[in-house]
Amino acid sequence: MKYAIVRQDGVTEIREDSYPLQEGAIILNDLQHEQLMSGQYILQNGEIVTNPNPPKALT
């Protein structure tokens, strides 16, 4: 199951495992999961929005 959980410090973790779904987990479809795993997007108030501080390319 692909899902997101918002930690107590406000950081969102994107997870995938076969454990029973945690309370408060937000189930993600494949597209949402891919977007969030790219680091280019974050989850904010339940919506996927552009990450204002994305990982920089290793140039």
Next chain:
Amino acid sequence: MSGVPYTFATATTSIPLSQLDVNFATNATLGNTAVGLGNTVTTVGNLTLGNVAITSGTANVTITGGSVANSIVLGTTAGDNASAGYVGEYVDSYVSSVTVNTSATNLTSISLTAGDWDIYGNAQINGGTVGATTMSVGISTTSGSFSGTNLAKSAANGCVLSASATGGAVVKFRVNITSTTTYYLVASVNVANAGYGYICARRMR
């Protein structure tokens, strides 16, 4: 029909279909071992099966004290996941935009149940206006610390430096645990900045 009057191993001619029933009322004999067919459950011993296909239902096979020789296990093509507790189970976690400090900082973590796992991870930390030039990344059983069980195996200082960011990977290593254990992806950097990390594990057996 009241039973099957044939002993399969000694039959010298074909057994007529009229003598077979979907639910055998009496045990048939295969080789030298009595076996129930249909809805009767019993034990089969010293039996060699060839070209066996189970086309419906669920087959639960338990091998106690033996082994499966020359086995070829077909992988899945369904794009699904192994169930919890099964070989192939996968657990991962990704996090972005966590402030990584000069001291060991948790990026994210995963919880693994008892078993024999391969575990690995990586992290990247953006360079700021000052620029981060050195970082460490590791996997630890101790929160917020570059210490704890298995850390020595996690090659904690691999770094790729660039003008804009630094990145490091923790190469795959084995953890063999008998109880549920949390593994933390931990990083530090010489100039605090936004970090991104991924940690994952695969149950090998």
